[in-house]
Amino acid sequence: MSNRLTEILAAKRDHVARRNAETSLAALEASAAGQTAPRGFRAALDRAAVDGFGLIAEIKKASPSKGLIRADFDPPAHARAYQAGGAACLSVLTDVPFFQGADDYLVQARAACSLPCLRKDFMIDPWQVLEARALGADAILIIVAGLEDGAMAEIEAAAIGLGMDVLVEVHDRAELDRALRLRSRLIGVNNRDLRDFSVDFARTYELVGSAPEGCTFVAESGLGGPADLAAMAEHGVRCFLVGESLMRQADVEAATRALLAA
Numbered sequence: 343m344s345n346r347l348t349e350i351l352a353a354k355r356d357h358v359a360r361r362n363a364e365t366s367l368a369a370l371e372a373s374a375a376g377q378t379a380p381r382g383f384r385a386a387l388d389r390a391a392v393d394g395f396g397l398i399a400e401i402k403k404a405s406p407s408k409g410l411i412r413a414d415f416d417p418p419a420h421a422r423a424y425q426a427g428g429a430a431c432l433s434v435l436t437d438v439p440f441f442q443g444a445d446d447y448l449v450q451a452r453a454a455c456s457l458p459c460l461r462k463d464f465m466i467d468p469w470q471v472l473e474a475r476a477l478g479a480d481a482i483l484i485i486v487a488g489l490e491d492g493a494m495a496e497i498e499a500a501a502i503g504l505g506m507d508v509l510v511e512v513h514d515r516a517e518l519d520r521a522l523r524l525r526s527r528l529i530g531v532n533n534r535d536l537r538d539f540s541v542d543f544a545r546t547y548e549l550v551g552s553a554p555e556g557c558t559f560v561a562e563s564g565l566g567g568p569a570d571l572a573a574m575a576e577h578g579v580r581c582f583l584v585g586e587s588l589m590r591q592a593d594v595e596a597a598t599r600a601l602l603a604a
C-alpha cells in the first residue's frame with residue numbers, strides 16, 4: 343500500500359473510532375431505516391450506457407493532488423446541473439481532511455435531484471456503511487488497495503444487506519482478481535495511481551478486456567473532456583466517473599452535456 347493512501351486511511355481510522363464512540367448505534371439504525379429506499383445506482387448506469395454513456399458525476403471541492411478545485415462550491419446546484427446535463431449518478435466526496443468534503447454535502451445533493459448517489463469516502467469499517475445509508479447514500483466505494491479480503495467482504499455484505507450498490511475500485515490486474523472474489527459486479531478502474539497521483543488511461547485499457555461478462559465497468563479519474571471519452575469508447579468503455587474537469591467549469595450543466603455528446 344502507498345504512503346499517501348496509508349496516511350489517508352490512518353486518519354480515517356481515527357475519525358471512524360471517534361465518530362463511532364460519539365454516535366448511538368440505535369440512532370444510526372433508526373436514521374437508516376427512516377430513509378427512502380436506495381435508488382438503484384448500478385441499474386441507472388446500465389440504463390444510461392445502453393445507447394449512450396453512463397456518467398457518475400462527482401461533487402468534489404478539493405483533492406490531495408490539486409488542492410482547492412472550486413471556490414463557489416454549491417452541492418445542491420451542482421447536483422441539479424449534473425442531472426440536467428444528463429449524468430446517470432452522482433458521487434459526493436464526504437472525506438473532510440483530504441477532500442474538504444462533508445456528510446451534509448451528500449444529504450444536500452441527494453435532496454436536490456433524483457439521481458442515485460455514491461458516498462465517496464474511504465471505507466474501512468461496516469459501521470461507515472450504516473452511516474452512509476443513514477445519510478441517504480445509495481452506494482458506497484470499496485478501494486481494494488486499502489483493504490484485506492476479509493474487511494472488503496464485511497463492508498460489501500453490510501452494503502448489500504442495506505440494499506446499496508458497491509463500486510469496487512481497482513488499479514491493476516492483481517486487484518481486479520481480488521475484486522472479482524466479491525459479489526459486486528460494478529468495477530471501477532482508477533487511472534490515478536494513489537501512490538504518486540499520476541494518471542494513466544492505460545490502466546483502463548489493460549483491464550477492460552478482463553472484466554467478466556455482465557460486469558458494469560467504470561473508468562475513473564483524469565478524464566478531461568469529450569475526446570477522452572471518445573478514446574475510451576474505442577476500447578469498449580461506456581461508463582465513467584468524472585470529477586475535477588466538470589467541477590472546474592463555469593457552466594457545469596453545459597459541460598456535462600458536451601461531455602456526454604462525445
Ligand SMILES: O=C(O)c1ccccc1NCC(=O)[C@H](O)[C@H](O)COP(=O)(O)O
Nearest residue numbers: 405406407562563564565583584585586
Ligand atoms: O483526486 C485525488 O487527488 C485523489 C487522491 C487520493 C485518493 C483519491 C483521490 N481521488 C478520488 C477519486 O476517485 C476521484 O475523485 C475520482 O475518480 C474523480 O477523478 P477526477 O475526475 O480526476 O477528479
